[in-house]
Amino acid sequence: MLQHLLDEPVQHRGEHAAVIEGATSSNLTYDKLGQLSDRLRDRLLAIGVKRGDRVGLYLRKSADAVISIFGALKAGGAYVPVDPTGPAPRNAYIHNNCGVKAVIIEQKFLAAYQEEIGKLGPVPYLIVLDDVGGGVPLEEALDALDTQSQAAVQQTVISDPDDLAYILYTSGSTGTPKGVMLSHHNAMGFVDWCSQVFEPLTSDIFSSHAPFHFDLSILDIFVSLRHGASVVIIGEEVGKEPEGLARLISEQQISVWYSAPSTLSLLAQFGKIPEHDFSKLRMVLFAGEVMPIVHLRSFKSQVPAPRYFNLYGPTETNVCTWYEIPSTIPEDRVEPYPIGRTCSHLESLVVDPDGQPVNKGAEGELCISGSNVMQGYWGLPEQTARSFLPGEASGRRWYRTGDIVTELDDGIYRYIGRRDRMVKKRGYRVELGEIEVCLYRHPAIHEAAVVAVLNENSEVRINAHLSIRGSEHPSLIKLKTFCSQHLPVYMVPDRFIFHDALPKTSTDKIDYQTLTRKY
Amino acid sequence: MESIELAIKKHVLQNYLQGQDPNELTEVTPLITTGILDSMATLKLTLFLEEQFSISVEPQEVSEKYMNTIEKIAELVRSKNPSIS
Numbered sequence: 264m265l266q267h268l269l270d271e272p273v274q275h276r277g278e279h280a281a282v283i284e285g286a287t288s289s290n291l292t293y294d295k296l297g298q299l300s301d302r303l304r305d306r307l308l309a310i311g312v313k314r315g316d317r318v319g320l321y322l323r324k325s326a327d328a329v330i331s332i333f334g335a336l337k338a339g340g341a342y343v344p345v346d347p348t349g350p351a352p353r354n355a356y357i358h359n360n361c362g363v364k365a366v367i368i369e370q371k372f373l374a375a376y377q378e379e380i381g382k383l384g385p386v387p388y389l390i391v392l393d394d395v396g397g398g399v400p401l402e403e404a405l406d407a408l409d410t411q412s413q414a415a416v417q418q419t420v421i422s423d424p425d426d427l428a429y430i431l432y433t434s435g436s437t438g439t440p441k442g443v444m445l446s447h448h449n450a451m452g453f454v455d456w457c458s459q460v461f462e463p464l465t466s467d468i469f470s471s472h473a474p475f476h477f478d479l480s481i482l483d484i485f486v487s488l489r490h491g492a493s494v495v496i497i498g499e500e501v502g503k504e505p506e507g508l509a510r511l512i513s514e515q516q517i518s519v520w521y522s523a524p525s526t527l528s529l530l531a532q533f534g535k536i537p538e539h540d541f542s543k544l545r546m547v548l549f550a551g552e553v554m555p556i557v558h559l560r561s562f563k564s565q566v567p568a569p570r571y572f573n574l575y576g577p578t579e580t581n582v583c584t585w586y587e588i589p590s591t592i593p594e595d596r597v598e599p600y601p602i603g604r605t606c607s608h609l610e611s612l613v614v615d616p617d618g619q620p621v622n623k624g625a626e627g628e629l630c631i632s633g634s635n636v637m638q639g640y641w642g643l644p645e646q647t648a649r650s651f652l653p654g655e656a657s658g659r660r661w662y663r664t665g666d667i668v669t670e671l672d673d674g675i676y677r678y679i680g681r682r683d684r685m686v687k688k689r690g691y692r693v694e695l696g697e698i699e700v701c702l703y704r705h706p707a708i709h710e711a712a713v714v715a716v717l718n719e720n721s722e723v724r725i726n727a728h729l730s731i732r733g734s735e736h737p738s739l740i741k742l743k744t745f746c747s748q749h750l751p752v753y754m755v756p757d758r759f760i761f762h763d764a765l766p767k768t769s770t771d772k773i774d775y776q777t778l779t780r781k782y
Numbered sequence: 783m784e785s786i787e788l789a790i791k792k793h794v795l796q797n798y799l800q801g802q803d804p805n806e807l808t809e810v811t812p813l814i815t816t817g818i819l820d821s822m823a824t825l826k827l828t829l830f831l832e833e834q835f836s837i838s839v840e841p842q843e844v845s846e847k848y849m850n851t852i853e854k855i856a857e858l859v860r861s862k863n864p865s866i867s
Contacts (some may be wrong), residue, residue, distance in 0.1 A: 286842075309861075500842070500845040500846065501842065503821040503840070503844075503845075504821075504825075504841045504844045504845065505822075505825070505841075506841040506844075507841030507842055507844070508841075510841060528819070529822075529825075533825055594785065644835070689821075738802055738803060738806050739799050739801075739802050739818075740799065740802060740806050740807060740811055740816070740818065743816045743817050743818050744816045746816075747812075747815060747816040747817055748819070752814075752815060752816070752817045752820075753817075755794075755816065755817030757817075757820070768784070
């Protein structure tokens with residue numbers, strides 16, 4: 264199970280750097296990672312965490328957060344990370360929703376979190392860190408707790424493959440985030456596949472660019488550490504700054520890079536790549552949204568040596584199809600590369616709106632079956648049932664990705680679009696419905712319709728169309744501020760467009776097609 | 783020469799808050815944490831500052847910590863080039 268992936272590297276590569284914090288270059292060795300995650304396990308068990316309990320993380324990306332992940336897993340728990348840059352009410356909702364037993368939280372987030380979670384129910388047991396960095400604040404917090412009462416040394420809990428390993432919350436169309444439940448079996452299926460395809464080396468240095476509540480982080484953390492390699496944690500702030508990222512890739516000698524395409528696009532345009540040394544980079548992986556060909560070509564021409572992979576898959580399955588970008592991108596190619604073929608340990612199927620398989624080459628919804636596929640959404644049995652094909656076609660559970668594809672030659676899939684109102688913005692999943700629910704909470708808003716459009720650089724922009732009560736509409740600053748109090752910043756609409764009344768269809772529903780087409 | 787604060791304010795209003803009542807954008811209005819400036823807009827603002835005030839902004843300074851409000855941005859600019867008012 265995931266917690267045991269550390270055993271071998273701790274035994275054989277104890278002195279080797281496991282986690283490197285990109286900003287400070289401080290190293291956490293495998294020995295230390297092993298010791299501290301054992302101590303956190305003991306503390307969690309001492310406070311009554313049992314197999315299957317949820318353990319919340321409210322930490323900035325750091326060695327402390329990685330230790331916390333392993334500590335929670337070693338105690339038999341499932342970790343539930345939240346976006347530390349996101350609004351406290353949303354994060355409190357998430358932890359309350361899945362009933363976390365304990366939370367490891369930084370002091371700076373504590374007051375707002377306690378207030379918000381207190382409104383929803385009992386406050387979970389809190390392990391409070393003064394700061395994060397190199398595992399030191401976590402060690403100090405554990406020391407302080409041990410002074411009060413020593414936690415007995417325990418064994419790492421043996422999990423069942425079907426026990427939950429983590430719950431990742433994504434945007435939910437009904438206005439609240441929904442928790443995708445992933446088991447050890449799900450995670451191990453994916454990690455094993457990565458080991459087989461990417462063949463990591465102990466000398467590799469992985470990037471960890473994605474936030475820990477984002478499924479890309481599973482590859483960053485578990486694939487790197489399982490192989491005794493190192494992982495460089497890139498903090499929330501540097502993560503958005505291309506020149507800083509280019510410098511970090513060079514200084515930390517990153518060999519395996521993994522991020523959303525938008526980050527590669529920013530690097531290609533603003534990273535001043537020729538001024539930096541990318542010679543150690545041997546693999547570039549990207550996932551989360553469509554990579555515009557113009558930026559891929561630009562990045563690849565500046566960094567030609569590595570192998571490039573387009574990975575595809577929703578949080579519910581993690582990566583389920585993959586495609587290696589050819590060494591040369593033809594000058595006249597304008598179409599994005601396909602999402603590729605199904606991972607060898609999974610099965611795929613393309614179905615029509617009735618759930619019936621389509622003929623090869625026809626458009627349809629991609630469905631995935633196999634070990635990666637989630638158990639379901641936390642506390643949402645109906646939504647879970649709807650996300651699978653009814654019945655068990657050929658004895659399998661088929662997860663409906665919501666993504667429309669066509670099959671090209673040799674089982675390679677081309678991505679066409681979505682069947683619903685979910686979009687990807689900078690790799691993040693955004694349910695347009697969740698933004699609408701937020702807007703409707705504003706007292707001045709009468710009608711709200713949110714649509715996604717592509718700008719001239721093929722980037723997703725979110726437009727909110729509004730009609731208001733009264734004559735004076737709230738200012739842009741007020742609206743953006745209001746949204747940012749309820750939504751993560753990547754979900755705040757880019758534009759607000761005011762109408763006397765929103766356009767309607769003949770059946771008196773909001774005419775989304777017109778709103779998408781005309782603006 | 784106009785003040786640093788005014789130059790930043792004009793840039794933000796013209797590019798990211800068209801049609802907005804200028805009085806509502808104060809020196810302490812959060813810009814990054816509210817999504818008024820996304821990462822691309824923050825980069826473009828940085829390029830503008832570098833050119834306008836002949837300064838060089840470090841990559842780690844292109845962040846919420848140093849650039850979330852007009853006040854903070856002006857402070858950053860002054861720290862780089864004390865000769866401007």
